Amino acid sequence: xxxxxxxxxxxxxxxxxxxxxxxxxxxxxxxxxxxxxxxxxxxxxxxxxxxxxxxxxxxxxxxxxxxxxxxxxxxxxxxxxxxxxxxxxxxxxxxxxx
Numbered sequence: 001x002x003x004x005x006x007x008x009x010x011x012x013x014x015x016x017x018x019x020x021x022x023x024x025x026x027x028x029x030x031x032x033x034x035x036x037x038x039x040x041x042x043x044x045x046x047x048x049x050x051x052x053x054x055x056x057x058x059x060x061x062x063x064x065x066x067x068x069x070x071x072x073x074x075x076x077x078x079x080x081x082x083x084x085x086x087x088x089x090x091x092x093x094x095x096x097x098x
Contacts, residue, residue, distance in 0.1 A: 001035075001089040004058055006048040008074075008082035010041065017078050020070050032061040044080075051089075058086060 021039065028034035028050060034057070039048035052058050061067060074082070 001092065002052045002055060002058060003087050003089055004050045004052065005085040005087065006039075006046075006050075006082060007085075008046045009044050009080040010046050011078055011080045013078050016073075020073065024067060024070050027064065027066060028061055032064070033057045034061070046079075055086070 025037045025039075028037055033053060035051040035053060037048070037050045039046065052061075
């Protein structure tokens with residue numbers, strides 16, 4: 001299992017940004033086998049973590065034409081700066097009180 005961690009300092013976000021985020025999440029899940037996609041914003045900071053079964057799907061997602069356009073808009077308009085980390089999950093455990 002792999003995770004892509006996107007950390008950003010936000011810039012000017014608008015309705016187009018919100019719509020694009022939803023489209024990108026759906027595209028990752030439906031076309032590139034993303035297992036889960038979680039994003040939160042607090043103040044000027046945003047973090048999004050997506051989970052993947054393999055690196056090949058991550059690379060295909062990164063090369064997607066719509067995703068590339070969203071990346072360009074992010075750089076020009078929506079983010080002051082960001083970093084992306086691709087990590088392999090070596091261990092996972094959880095607790096469920098249900």
